[in-house]
Amino acid sequence: MTQTNNALTQPLAGVKVLELSQIMAGPTCGLMLADLGADVIKVERFPQGDDARRYRREGDSGLPPSFMILNRGKRSIALDVKRPEGRAALLRLVAQSDILTENFRMGVMERLGLSYEALHEINPALVYCSITGYGRIGPLASSGGFDLILQAFSGLISVTGEEGGEPVKPGVSIADVNAGILAAFGSLAAYIQRLRTGQGQRVDTSLLQASMQQMYWYAAAYFSRGIVPKPAGTAHPLIAPYQVYKCSDGGLAIGGANEANWVRVAQILGHAEWVDDPRFNTPDIRLANRLELEKLINAILADDTRAAWMARFDAGQVPCGPVQTAGEALDHEQTRSVRMVVDVPSPDGGTMRALGTPVLLGGTSYIAERPAPRVGENTAEVLREFGFEGGEIDVLLASGAAHQSPVTVSNTMQCA
Numbered sequence: 001m002t003q004t005n006n007a008l009t010q011p012l013a014g015v016k017v018l019e020l021s022q023i024m025a026g027p028t029c030g031l032m033l034a035d036l037g038a039d040v041i042k043v044e045r046f047p048q049g050d051d052a053r054r055y056r057r058e059g060d061s062g063l064p065p066s067f068m069i070l071n072r073g074k075r076s077i078a079l080d081v082k083r084p085e086g087r088a089a090l091l092r093l094v095a096q097s098d099i100l101t102e103n104f105r106m107g108v109m110e111r112l113g114l115s116y117e118a119l120h121e122i123n124p125a126l127v128y129c130s131i132t133g134y135g136r137i138g139p140l141a142s143s144g145g146f147d148l149i150l151q152a153f154s155g156l157i158s159v160t161g162e163e164g165g166e167p168v169k170p171g172v173s174i175a176d177v178n179a180g181i182l183a184a185f186g187s188l189a190a191y192i193q194r195l196r197t198g199q200g201q202r203v204d205t206s207l208l209q210a211s212m213q214q215m216y217w218y219a220a221a222y223f224s225r226g227i228v229p230k231p232a233g234t235a236h237p238l239i240a241p242y243q244v245y246k247c248s249d250g251g252l253a254i255g256g257a258n259e260a261n262w263v264r265v266a267q268i269l270g271h272a273e274w275v276d277d278p279r280f281n282t283p284d285i286r287l288a289n290r291l292e293l294e295k296l297i298n299a300i301l302a303d304d305t306r307a308a309w310m311a312r313f314d315a316g317q318v319p320c321g322p323v324q325t326a327g328e329a330l331d332h333e334q335t336r337s338v339r340m341v342v343d344v345p346s347p348d349g350g351t352m353r354a355l356g357t358p359v360l361l362g363g364t365s366y367i368a369e370r371p372a373p374r375v376g377e378n379t380a381e382v383l384r385e386f387g388f389e390g391g392e393i394d395v396l397l398a399s400g401a402a403h404q405s406p407v408t409v410s411n412t413m414q415c416a
Contacts, residue, residue, distance in 0.1 A: 010037025010366055015191070018043055018093060018100040019074065020114075022050040024147070024173055025131045025207065026103040027070040028180025029187065033099070034073030034368040035357040041097075041382055042071065042373065043090065046078040046403040049375035063347055063372055069354050072344055073368025077383070078376030078403035081112055086401035090114070093386050095123050098194075099187050103131040106142045116202045127190040129183050129203040136204050145207050147175040154211035159218055161231035163291075168231075179210035239283070240290040241265060244323055246298045247306040251323035254297075254313065259283070261318055268316045269300050339365035347371040376403040 015038040019030040027042075027050070034040040044050055052067045077093075080086040094100065100119065102109055109115055109130075116128045130136065133145020134153075151157050151169055161168040186203040194200050212219075217237055221227040229237060234244040234253070241256040256262040262283075266274040280286045280293060301309055306322050313320040324332070330353075335341050339356040344367065346352040356367055379402050383393050396402035 011361060012036040012038040015039065015099065016097040017041065018090075018097045020100065020102040020104070020109075021131065022103065023052045024070065024176040025179040025210075026101050026183065027052070028177055029101055029129070029131070029183035030074060031070055031072070031368075032181065032184040032357065033187070034370075035366050036361075037366060037368070038099075040074040040368075041093070041378075042074045042076045043081075043093075044076055044078050044375050045080065046375050049076070049078070053375070063374070068347065068352065068372040071372040072354060073370050074373060075370070075378035075382060076373035076376055076405075077379045078405070079379075080401050080403075081114065083399070083401045085396060085399055087113060089383070089388070089396055089402060091119075091122055092388070093382075094119050094126060096386055097123065097126060099127045099129065099191060101129045101131070101183060101187070105144050106132060106136065120200065124199060125194055126200040127187050127194060127203060128200065129187045129190075129205075131179050131183050132204070132206045134208045135206040147173045147207060150175045150207035150211045154208060154215065155218070156211050156214060159215075159229045159231055162233045163231055163235070165231060174214060175207040175211045178213065179205055179207050182210055182213070235290060235294075238287065240286040241293055241297060243294070245294070245301050247301045247304065247309055249305045252301065252306050252309055253321050253323065255319035257319070262286070264316045264318045265313075268312050268318065269297065271296075271300075339367070342367050344369045345371045347374065374405045376405045379404040 012033060015033070017030060017033050017038045017040045019026060019040050019042045021027055021030065022044075030040045030042070042050070048054070050067065050071070052070070053064065055066050056064045079090055081090050102114075116130075119126055119128060132141070133150060134140040134143055145153075148169060151174060154175075156174060157167045157169050159167070160170050182205040183203070186205055190201050190203050218229045221229060221237065236242040239257055241254055241262070244251045244253045246252075254265065256265040263272075263275050266272055266280075274280050274296075278285070279289045286293060310320055310322065329335060330341055339360070340358065341353055342356040342365070343351050344354045357365055380393050380397075383396070383402070384390075388396075393402070397404055
């Protein structure tokens with residue numbers, strides 16, 4: 001794999017991002033931009049900073065692991081934007097920045113004097129990205145929303161869970177993470193257009209849109225035939241066999257996703273006659289008889305281990321994979337190979353494992369290795385870079401409009 005330590009080769013080198021976002025959706029966007037080389041400056045209130053700084057499990061010390069994993073590669077400047085001096089300082093940063101992200105409830109930025117219209121006057125080239133709960137238009141635009149709420153509202157929870165059981169929330173924050181990805185996608189699209197036109201613009205996405213985007217095939221069923229989908233465990237709404245089955249020692253996902261794979265599955269299981277069986281001989285009939293097929297497959301798989309069956313399916317070129325724990329997946333050699341688990345500096349000067357960038361560009365994995373910052377760790381540094389004189393910085397700090405935390409570890413950003 002190609003690697004480089006030259007920051008100038010990073011795709012977004014030189015792009016300045018002001019992250020007024022907090023918790024998960026906005027910081028996910030910022031992390032992706034930071035990994036690609038953007039200078040992401042986290043603008044925080046003080047003393048508490050981002051609410052996620054308080055998300056701790058018993059036994060956590062220092063910065064919470066959940067905060068560190070989403071905020072590495074960023075710098076923190078602490079400003080009280082409710083004070084005129086703090087707001088004025090932020091506006092000077094805005095005038096020299098490329099992208100701003102915020103995920104406040106509708107109306108908050110406007111009350112702070114930081115609306116898109118106000119900031120566009122100061123910097124017409126600014127890309128202003130907002131992440132809301134329900135979007136900025138429509139009857140629920142002013143309603144607050146969290147990941148759980150919009151997973152429920154969008155129908156995601158209604159299709160998750162065991163067949164015949166109660167719907168359940170997926171174990172991951174789909175709405176938040178996908179909203180962050182969409183925010184990065186939209187911000188970069190607007191930035192590319194700005195390179196052509198010189199004009200910035202507003203970018204809007206929401207937890208609702210991020211959740212609804214996951215419903216493509218369920219939406220197709222509803223729009224075409226009025227089908228309201230229900231939970232089906234790990235089964236697929238359109239394909240069978242395509243789900244998790246039970247071996248003697250655990251679950252194994254098997255992908256009979258097309259006719260050729262279905263034929264191979266039947267042969268590997270020792271039942272080539274299933275291919276012509278009237279219960280299973282066409283995709284739609286297999287889907288209609290999925291439960292019967294599931295019972296037959298589970299009965300056969302129960303006679304051997306996952307490893308043994310995986311060897312057979314691999315040899316027969318049928319996609320399959322074990323149901324791993326999060327720890328097993330994170331520790332797997334393949335996860336390391338694609339650079340989804342990386343070693344990065346920790347705020348205490350040591351190292352920590354983190355999730356890497358989910359894309360490679362030209363065979364290179366770009367990783368921002370600056371540790372997650374303490375609240376206001378980079379305040380004076382950032383202000384100086386944006387043209388503030390020493391006396392101006394001293395006045396801001398003395399007035400309480402800005403805060404500088406003690407710097408205990410020298411942070412660097414590079415590409416790995």
